[in-house]
Amino acid sequence: MNIYPLPPSALKGEGMTSQRARDRLVASLKEGGIRDARVIQVIRDLPRHHFIDQALHPRAYENTALPIGHGQTISQPWVVARMTEALLEFGVPQKVLEIGTGSGYQAAVLAALVPQVYTVERIEELLRQARRRFRQLGLNNLRTKHDDGKLGWADEAPFDAIILTAAGDAIPSQLLNQLSPTGVVVAPVGSPSSQTLIRMRGDGQGDFIQEELGAVSFVPLLGGIG
Numbered sequence: 001m002n003i004y005p006l007p008p009s010a011l012k013g014e015g016m017t018s019q020r021a022r023d024r025l026v027a028s029l030k031e032g033g034i035r036d037a038r039v040i041q042v043i044r045d046l047p048r049h050h051f052i053d054q055a056l057h058p059r060a061y062e063n064t065a066l067p068i069g070h071g072q073t074i075s076q077p078w079v080v081a082r083m084t085e086a087l088l089e090f091g092v093p094q095k096v097l098e099i100g101t102g103s104g105y106q107a108a109v110l111a112a113l114v115p116q117v118y119t120v121e122r123i124e125e126l127l128r129q130a131r132r133r134f135r136q137l138g139l140n141n142l143r144t145k146h147d148d149g150k151l152g153w154a155d156e157a158p159f160d161a162i163i164l165t166a167a168g169d170a171i172p173s174q175l176l177n178q179l180s181p182t183g184v185v186v187a188p189v190g191s192p193s194s195q196t197l198i199r200m201r202g203d204g205q206g207d208f209i210q211e212e213l214g215a216v217s218f219v220p221l222l223g224g225i226g
């Protein structure tokens with residue numbers, strides 16, 4: 001299986017000077033049980049510092065969530081890797097919907113691995129910054145929308161995979177309705193203090209196979225637009 005080639009613009013510049021920090025990050029992902037070589041390669045190549053404020057650049061390759069403003073965070077790299085791996089395990093989805101664009105980092109990781117990424121964010125300013133980052137990196141297989149992601153993206157459904165990067169008390173049924181019959185959803189589900197990463201897979205007959213992939217910690221899935 002081929003990784004979508006990242007455009008050279010995604011790999012150049014300041015990022016190269018951080019190669020040792022990136023190598024350390026990759027080592028810690030592997031120690032943490034990340035196995036998918038495609039995912040590891042993208043996390044090694046994609047400049048995470050490009051998705052955060054300059055003041056935080058020295059911490060860009062730490063395996064931690066970091067603030068991105070508006071009370072939101074760029075997810076921890078291990079979590080991004082785990083969710084991406086879980087999404088790709090049964091084959092590469094053609095069309096993926098992400099709810100919660102935030103910094104744009106998870107969407108960019110996906111854009112390097114699958115043909116088409118659709119991402120929805122409720123805070124307009126975050127979305128504006130993410131769009132600029134995608135443009136600067138030359139990522140052109142991403143489409144973005146300012147909306148309440150609980151509604152999904154009906155005009156573009158069905159999706160082969162849906163990923164939520166904010167936690168609700170359940171996976172919104174409108175999203176499940178926009179999943180292809182054998183599609184995969186990966187989402188944190190639970191209360192602010194206790195969340196579990198859930199994977200649901202359509203069995204092709206209208207039912208879902210549900211698995212728990214471990215404890216996680218995400219910002220809440222909110223309603224409406226910001």
Ligand code: SAH
Pocket residue numbers: 072073074075099100101102103104105106107120121122123126147148149150165166219220221222223224
């Ligand atoms: N994937 C992001 C994670 C950002 S944090 C990254 O890689 O940086 C989660 C994001 O989900 C926040 O930006 C938050 O504003 C957004 N969010 C929360 N509820 C939402 C909703 N109902 N619709 C769309 N976005 C939502």
